[in-house]
Amino acid sequence: MTFRAYGELHAGFYAYGLDQNRAGGSRRDRRVELDTTRLALEVEARFADDLEVEFEIEFEHGGTGAAYELEYEEFGEFEQEVERGGEAIVEELYLRKVLGGRFAVSVGRFYVAVGQLSRYYRPTAYLAATRAEAETTVIPQVWDELGAQLEAFLGRVKVTAQVVNGLDSTGFSSQFWVSRGHQGxxxxxxxxxxxxxxxxxxxxxxxxxxxxxxxxxxxxxxxPKADLVPTCADGDDDVVAPCGYVAAPVVIADVHAALQLGPVRAQGTALYGWLGNANAVSARNDRLSNDLQVLRSPVSDQALAIWGEAGWDVAPALGLAAAHRLEPFVRLEHYDTMFRPRAELFDNPRFARTVATAGLSYQAHGGVFAKVDASHRRFGSSELRPENALHVATGFVF
Structure with missing residues (x-):
């Protein structure tokens, strides 16, 4: 049996207010926020006949409980959300069977093999104090679903094929595209x-x-309800959706890369997404009940996210022992959750965001880390005020 864990604490200073939905952007402010970001416990057990069981439980924001969130996308309404107040969730729970050493089949809950964070999600796997917001805004953060998975290990090539449950389009929005369509x-x-x-x-x-x-x-x-349906004259009243459903498929494609060569460490992803019948989804979501606690803003047909980071380990040059890594780094991100929208949808420049981050990452003995960085966010219009922030994170991985 193998036991692994990681934990992360975070402090942030923000020179801007929470309400970005204003003419000119968010107002100037001085906010300090502290967070027990996450504590994750992973257990892997191996049995005879190449059978494995793995599960991961993650405690976010200090544990479970309900909290109120002030949601400016909903005109400043307060929403009570258990997830925002803290949660304990099962991120992974699956049974895996290795077949002949080159193939493996898994059934259960596992990470969706899209984006860079599906593999490099532990805090020592990326350089900045926070995960890349370009990726976590456009698609669900460290995206996990239920289903079946086949892995093939073909020399230097690994192929992963998955069939999983789809997203729920009631959570789609202008600000977060399909990322809040993750069911839960x-x-x-x-x-x-x-x-x-x-x-x-x-x-x-x-x-x-x-x-x-x-x-x-x-x-x-x-x-949750069969409400995204067309109208027709000859529908079958004996079925839940007499005229069928309006198709709203999500298509996502990405290219990604990672390298660690000597003192150099870098990684990045470019991700494009497309949503079919986004106008129909937007029109129906606009009439959803407040009790569902979704944003109800119009969702774009397309989204784009590009990010990359690179660092250089200067510990040897400073005479530090081999157990230490000290990496100055930079990260660049651009993402647009209203990328080339349909003609009738206003292309809001607030949702085209570019972020530049620079900082320092320190690791000791491959497990204890501390990071500090400063970020500068700009929007798709010079009329929107830029946003500056300072982040500090520390924690462990073993």
């Missing part, structure tokens, strides 16, 4: 519209990895 507001997960994932990773040499991934999945039949 209800006790059970709806999989009437499944999704398929294919990922290929290639290691051309030691320390270098490049790859691509694709995701295609339906969403309309995963809504």
């Amino acid at each position: 507001r209800f006790e059970s997960i709806r999989a009437s519209d499944p999704a398929g994932v294919l990922r290929v990773d290639v290691q051309p040499r030691a320390g270098v990895e490049v790859g691509a991934a694709g995701y295609v999945g339906g969403t309309s039949r995963n809504r």
Whole structure:
């Protein structure tokens, strides 16, 4: 049996207010926020006949409980959300069978093989004090779903194929595109519209990895109610959706790379997303009940996210022992959750965001870390005030 864990604490100073939904952008402010970001416990057990069981439980924001969130996308309404107050969730829980040493089949809850954070999600796996907001805004953060997975290990090539439950389109919005369509507001997960994932990773040499991934999945039949439906004259009143459903498929494609060569460490992702019938989803979401606690803002047909970071270990030059890494780094991000929207949808420049981050990452003995960085965020219009922040994070991984 193998036991692993990681924990993270975070402090942030923000020179801007919370309300970005104002003419000219957010007002100047001086905010300090402290957070027990997460504590994750992972257990892996191996049995005879190459059978494995793995599960991960993550405690976020200090544990469980309900808290009020002030949501400016909803005109300053307060919303009570358990997830924002802290939560204990099962991130992974699956049974895995290794077949002949080159293949493996998994069934259960596991990470969706899209984006960079599906693999490099532990705090020592990225340089900045926070995960890349370009990726965590456009798609669910460290995205996990229920389903079946096949992995093939073909020399320097790894192929991952997955069939999982799809997203719920009631959570789609202008600000977060489809990322809040990740199911979890209800006790059970709806999989009437499944999704398929294919990922290929290639290691051309030691320390270098490049790859691509694709995701295609339906969403309309995963809504809490059968409400995204067309009208027709000859519908069958004996079925829940007499005229069927309006198709609203999500298509996501990404290319990604990571390298660690001597003192240099770098990684990045470019991700594009497309939503079918986004106008119909937006029109129906606009009439959703407040009790569902979703944003109800119009969702764009397309989204784009690009980010990359690079650092250089200067510990040897400073005479530090080999157990230490001290890496000055930079990270650049650009993401647009209203990328080239349909003609009738206003292309809000507030949702085209570019972030530059620079900082210092320290690791000791491969497990204890401390990070500090400063970020500068700009928007798609010079009329919107830029936002500056300072982040400090510390924690452990073992």
